[in-house]
Amino acid sequence: YGRCGSMTHACSMFKELPKRDVITWNSMITVYVKKGLSRDALKLYGEMLHDGIKPDEATYVNLLDACSSPTLLSEGKKLHDDLKVWGFDSHILVGTSLMNMYSRCGSWQQARDVFDNLTRRDVVSWNVMIDCCAQHQQSTDALQLFTDMQSDGVFPNKVTFLNVLQACSDDTRVSDGNHIHDLIVINSLESDVVIATALVTMYGKCGCLGDAWKLFSMIPDKNLVSWNTMVAGYIHEGCMEMALGLFEQMQLEGAMPN
């Protein structure tokens, strides 16, 4: 019911259950989190504890996802304290969720601290840390992490490239961006529409409109985001006639502006 968008049905089912275990509580918490109802999710966690149900790793992975803006940093920290009591901080999914929480709450140094203390790191842990650095203007660190993960024997995936491209999205990083582009080609990912659009964004923000256009024009299945990206690239460089021209063209080609 939650996945189908019916909060009402999910809630009444949950309430009517004669017995609730950790999985039913987790499921209900997830419904609230995915709906963006962070405070309600956290309230449910309080009730769960009050009912004497012991949370597990999944409980915290879900709840940490609810703490995704600086106003919820204190809640995220409380969860961090709680899960330490159970010894869940060494769990890789919990650790990665903690990093993500700190990153989205604006506390990138804390995210780094969790990352440095992880006993095991998989591709998602590296991706989250790279994204964290990219989001907080730490592009040198992001690129260093990209190198380090490979020295550590972890292969970059599509998300890794998306994240590291964001770290190359300014005019001081053109050569890094070119290098990442080469690696994307080597990994045969350049035909992916999401990757191709991320490359258009990167070149646009670097001021390389020629490269951005070349990639954009080769996308066979252009969607609204691809068009928006190319329009934004022109605007970024002050090419207003080109931007407006593309705005007309996208509509001729059936893309509805949002």
Next chain:
RNA sequence: GUGGCUACAUU
């Protein structure tokens, strides 16, 4: 039966 990163505006 429940759990982590996923391209476009502004920053």
